[in-house]
Amino acid sequence: MSQHLKQSWPYPELVAHRGGGTLAPENTLAGFREGIRYGYRAAECDVKLSADNVCFLLHDDTVDRTSNGQGEAKLKTMAELSMLDAGGWKGAAFAGEALPTLANVAAYCRAQDMLLNIEIKPCPGRFEETGRLVAQEAARLWAGAAVPPLLSSFEIDALRAAQAAEPALPRAFLCEDIPANWREILRELDCVALHCDHHALTAELARDIKQAGYQLLCYTVNDPADAERLLAWGVDGLCTDRLDLLPARR
Template sequence: MTDKPWPYPRWVAHRGAGKLAPENTLAAFKLGASHGYRMFECDAKLSSDGVPFLMHDATLTRTTNVREIFGPAPSATGGDHPWSELAKLDAGGWHSRAYAGEPLPTLENISRYCIANGHLLNIEIKPTPGVERFTGEVVARHADRLWNNAPIPPLLTSFQVESLEGAQATAPHLPRGLLLDTLWKGWLETALTLDCTAIVCNHALWDTSSVTQAKSAGFRCLSYTVNDEWAAQRLVDLGTDGIITDRVDLFPPT
């Protein structure tokens, strides 16, 4: 069993408020908080001038009005544009009229909101291809600075081993988690090498065997993205530690 501190709640709101508000925006965080959630997951990547901002996808097209501002840009990534241009985008209108004009937030914006309100944060490092380690370094540096005096640090996670290596080298004291969509060969050893605190799996990957392996090696067990009551109950019964959900309206964050 792990002896590392684990000050985080079981329930984590995915991208702020799941699908109830435009993901990875301040509006989504505020809506998640209104449902009683006090820990949130978000995705962080870098602009072309190195500003960490919230965005899940590799391209801007699904969750912004990038075409209206910059013209046809089906493959435009956040890394193609400086923050001064990204800040002009509408990251809410795609979801519904009620959120039209909602801007992309920087990691600093979201962190300051969380710290001011006593909320906790799971930052998924989501690099543009080719800058995996650098993104991990920059996100960790910003997280370390922003949460310097906070009692509970953010949890840094990534599917990209290089990103976690960058975070580990830059701010080794910040807790890290390895994200997995399959239990690939060497996942446990990799997490140990990265000195991770947690393993964050697609919820279907957890069973008695995988939970026992992870916990015996000292890791906390978290799951994404859990939106059904039966799946949540199965994970509770397995003794896992954290559940990331879109359904902030269904699951009370006990």
Template sequence: MTETHPTTAPHEAVAPLPHWPYPRWVAHRGAGKLAPENTLAAFRLGAQHGYRMFECDAKLSRDGVPFLMHDATLQRTTNGSGTGGDLDWGTLAQLDAGGWHSRAHAGEPLPTLQALAHFCIANGYFLNVEIKPTPGVEEKTGQVVGAQCAQLWQGQAVQPLFSSFKPDALAGARSTAPHIPRALLVDSLWDGWLEQARALGCVAIVCNHALWDTALVARVHGEGMRALSYTVNDEWAAQRLTDLRTDGIITDRVDLFSPV
């Protein structure tokens, strides 16, 4: 993608972006790769490194409980097998979600989204909930996650930020929690991505960090949306995004980047 530098005539005022309450640095899945992803151990470790905002992945159990896990299947990050969304929460709660990572974390359970919400609210932390539905239940997952988050964060000054690669999931979340801000995740600039983000009332675009250039940042900011990046693990990439004046960086390297 060719980088361009749009100009603004001296007499033209650039509209300020809406208020953005979230920190610039976001710990990916809790603490990146330093702890088993999407477990409470990971979020505690990320907090110990000074991070105040976390990204997590939320999907539904068969009986409709939002829980944290990235993959559709259980094999990579638990001692279970098959599709996580095919099991009731009572079964999922008994799985070991830490032993795959290290002996120190053996026996770490899968957490519910509710448990992570209580941790974040009690400590004043911010949360980006990526709605990561099991294929086929995109809208329902968004609806349930939206309804639960609306209840959990009721009365809180800052709401979580929803994001998803799946527009139907964001639409579901909007139907049950229209006041909670939404962001569209994109790994490529597919036809209609910006129109889709507009239609969903998104406040941000979360891109693969390599997609951002001066023109794209200006385009997104010109829409009144924020520009966030995943997953940034190298200093040169973080510096490039800082120079481009993007608004948020999601990283695994909580040990490398100071969030202050």
């Protein structure tokens, strides 16, 4: 699987960050709808586990910033999470937007032919089980899909657990600064790609990663001039908050 994907990257150049970037509440179906509205064919989202082990979308360890609730996400059941308003903080037009499950997002993305990068985003102390359960759920939800979701994470233990649970799903190592041992990490986890903060990338590093046979995605690229420079370096994908400034290409 990984060797095939290294040769034939199925994802488009532009990826909508957390569903719809800054144009809608992050990690909600409203965000994914914005992505489709702007012609995006791929999105990224953060997935973690509820107290009762349901895979759902949320970036932070607490629900405080992006909902009308309070407290640690890992202590709340999916029934409790589903009662929260995850859109009102972004504006009245989004009031009542729910925290979606990965199953909700899978149904939407598959119906819209939208590809997905799932960032495995474990709450503290739940790295391995989150990697395992998110990978298993992704494999189930995208069974038979022409292009499976791409799993990425900052947490090596989560990626290692995902690899053990569902080795056929493609994986990417996610980092801010690119570590000196990136080759060893990608090889150990049998990754197809490296995802990094675009500020950490140089033309030389981009060349080395590409020559090693890996795909390369940068986040969070919101300036058209940065986008052109990175693409000229051979970067395969750009994750952006500004769907309105970076028009979907292909």
